[in-house]
Amino acid sequence: MNIQSLDERLVSLQDTLQQLFAIIPQYCYILSPSFFILNINAAITRALGYSEGDLIGRSFAEHCAPECLLKLQELVERWSAEREVFNEEIAVLAKDGRRRIVLLSLAPILDPDGNILALSAIATDDTEREASENELHEARQQLRRAEDERIAMLEEIAHLNREASMGQMAASLAHELAQPLSAILSNAQAASRFANRPAPNLEEIRGALAEIIEDDERARSFLQNMRAMFQKQRISRSAIDLNVILREVGRILRNSARRKGVQIRLKPSPEPVIVLGEAIAVQQIVLNLANNGIDAVQCRPSRERLLTLTTALRTETGSGMIQVEDNGCGVPYEHRPKLFVPFFTTKRDGLGLGLSICRSVIEALDGRITLVEREEPGTLFEVEFPLILP
Amino acid sequence: MTDGLVCVIDDDPSVCRSVSRLLRSHNKRVETYQSAGDFLEHRLPSSPACLVLDLEMPGVSGLELQQALAASRDTLPIVFLSGHASVSASVDAMKKGAVDFLSKPVDDSKLMSAVDDALHRAQQAHKRRQALDQDRAAFKTLTEREQQVCVRVARGMLNKQIGYEFGTTEKTIKVQRGRVMQKLGAQSVADVVRLVDRLASAGDKLSDHLNVEN
Numbered sequence: 001m002n003i004q005s006l007d008e009r010l011v012s013l014q015d016t017l018q019q020l021f022a023i024i025p026q027y028c029y030i031l032s033p034s035f036f037i038l039n040i041n042a043a044i045t046r047a048l049g050y051s052e053g054d055l056i057g058r059s060f061a062e063h064c065a066p067e068c069l070l071k072l073q074e075l076v077e078r079w080s081a082e083r084e085v086f087n088e089e090i091a092v093l094a095k096d097g098r099r100r101i102v103l104l105s106l107a108p109i110l111d112p113d114g115n116i117l118a119l120s121a122i123a124t125d126d127t128e129r130e131a132s133e134n135e136l137h138e139a140r141q142q143l144r145r146a147e148d149e150r151i152a153m154l155e156e157i158a159h160l161n162r163e164a165s166m167g168q169m170a171a172s173l174a175h176e177l178a179q180p181l182s183a184i185l186s187n188a189q190a191a192s193r194f195a196n197r198p199a200p201n202l203e204e205i206r207g208a209l210a211e212i213i214e215d216d217e218r219a220r221s222f223l224q225n226m227r228a229m230f231q232k233q234r235i236s237r238s239a240i241d242l243n244v245i246l247r248e249v250g251r252i253l254r255n256s257a258r259r260k261g262v263q264i265r266l267k268p269s270p271e272p273v274i275v276l277g278e279a280i281a282v283q284q285i286v287l288n289l290a291n292n293g294i295d296a297v298q299c300r301p302s303r304e305r306l307l308t309l310t311t312a313l314r315t316e317t318g319s320g321m322i323q324v325e326d327n328g329c330g331v332p333y334e335h336r337p338k339l340f341v342p343f344f345t346t347k348r349d350g351l352g353l354g355l356s357i358c359r360s361v362i363e364a365l366d367g368r369i370t371l372v373e374r375e376e377p378g379t380l381f382e383v384e385f386p387l388i389l390p
Numbered sequence: 391m392t393d394g395l396v397c398v399i400d401d402d403p404s405v406c407r408s409v410s411r412l413l414r415s416h417n418k419r420v421e422t423y424q425s426a427g428d429f430l431e432h433r434l435p436s437s438p439a440c441l442v443l444d445l446e447m448p449g450v451s452g453l454e455l456q457q458a459l460a461a462s463r464d465t466l467p468i469v470f471l472s473g474h475a476s477v478s479a480s481v482d483a484m485k486k487g488a489v490d491f492l493s494k495p496v497d498d499s500k501l502m503s504a505v506d507d508a509l510h511r512a513q514q515a516h517k518r519r520q521a522l523d524q525d526r527a528a529f530k531t532l533t534e535r536e537q538q539v540c541v542r543v544a545r546g547m548l549n550k551q552i553g554y555e556f557g558t559t560e561k562t563i564k565v566q567r568g569r570v571m572q573k574l575g576a577q578s579v580a581d582v583v584r585l586v587d588r589l590a591s592a593g594d595k596l597s598d599h600l601n602v603e604n
Contacts, residue, residue, distance in 0.1 A: 179402045187407075204411060
């Protein structure tokens with residue numbers, strides 16, 4: 001190989017490098033050791049809008065966004081010490097003043113003796129990614145908000161379910177009985193007035209009495225129907241995991257508990273607690289008890305309000321258990337015997353049906369609910385269902 | 391004891407019957423209707439009347455009927471009965487001018503005092519209505535010129551001023567004024583003032599009579 005051809009090959013290599021420099025999509029700067037811009041590639045003129053004359057001969061610091069100068073100084077120092085900088089984020093200014101976020105790498109250009117002639121600075125434009133990351137972040141936040149809303153709605157639905165089933169039942173009960181009772185009262189009072197007249201109107205009195213009997217009959221048959229309905233209505237049962245119920249209830253209550261300053265502690269049993277029950281009914285029962293608990297702890301300062309849901313296996317009694325415990329004001333001793341009696345309530349706007357319905361449903365599922373007597377303040381309800389042994 | 395017709399509207403026939411019997415035992419005249427629609431199909435009573443209205447009815451509810459009758463609120467006062475009224479429904483009903491809101495089973499004395507109150511209101515409204523009809527009829531017997539004079543007299547204008555406005559003599563106005571008083575059966579100018587005042591506050595358009603042509 002002669003010198004001529006070597007030289008030619010060098011020239012052609014240089015051309016190739018030149019071409020490479022031109023077409024490389026990253027922003028390439030050749031910097032002097034004191035960080036003055038010696039050369040730029042086409043990507044810079046294309047994307048940032050500069051002509052060569054705009055940048056060449058100026059300090060790289062001038063090209064950077066002012067808020068990045070400290071960072072640049074840090075990079076220069078690192079460069080002096082380590083002779084290398086890799087993918088550091090920094091903002092450079094486009095000709096129109098807009099900022100582009102770039103990942104900057106610095107590498108030395110050496111002469112054959114190993115002296116530093118210049119630096120190659122390669123900057124990968126990261127603005128789009130940054131923007132899309134911002135978008136991603138925003139999207140994530142939206143997702144989180146949507147999820148919160150979804151949970152709030154679930155919570156609402158659970159609440160409505162509870163309110164609706166009990167409210168509706170109480171309302172229809174009240175309505176169905178109020179009508180005949182109202183008619184009986186009016187007829188009785190009318191009859192008494194007709195009887196007290198100087199000339200009693202016997203026809204009206206007879207009419208009133210006949211209707212009183214009719215309406216009494218109507219009320220009685222309504223009550224019989226109700227009774228029959230409750231007895232007939234066996235809930236279809238299946239295997240359910242009380243741990244799943246526990247987590248579901250915890251999730252549904254999370255927001256409302258947070259709003260009411262109540263901390264919820266979930267203590268699921270380490271192994272699944274599979275019992276014979278009905279998922280929605282059991283969930284409603286636990287929700288109901290937990291909501292009572294949340295109401296009960298309001299007497300405490302908000303840091304101390306605690307509701308604990310626990311599940312456990314009780315192989316000795318063949319039952320799976322879920323406990324709802326609060327550290328609230330507790331059930332006064334004299335109220336305990338009436339606790340499960342329908343229409344007994346201490347809440348100003350309560351119907352007094354919650355616990356009585358809970359107990360009816362639990363018993364329909366062959367379960368048991370107990371108010372556990374204990375020393376500590378607060379209330380502990382224990383609900384048991386027949387265990388399905390594996 | 392207040393006279394008048396009581397219309398009981400309840401979808402429950404036994405409530406209808408028993409409440410109407412109770413009202414009869416208090417010597418009330420009673421009509422019963424099984425639905426709001428049923429009631430609306432009949433002509434509204436022309437004599438003083440009130441409604442005893444069930445709140446929860448299928449079809450047109452009590453509150454909706456109240457809304458429909460809003461225009462005749464004074465002449466047809468409403469006592470609501472309800473099996474299980476929500477607070478908001480009762481507030482709503484009272485705001486819209488119900489006389490009372492009673493829950494079932496309703497006690498005799500409560501119902502009667504509410505009904506008497508309602509009938510009393512209906513009679514007052516009825517009387518006002520009748521008086522107004524008389525006033526209108528009397529006013530209509532006046533000729534157009536007499537009506538114009540009447541309105542001016544009521545505004546306190548002197549014969550001389552009215553005469554000047556109409557381009558006629560004080561004496562002519564004096565004669566017309568005499569006829570107005572006579573036709574309206576007014577004893578004094580104060581009577582005329584009051585009559586014109588009643589018509590104006592009932593919304594009758596008397597202002598036309600202030601525009602004098604010629």
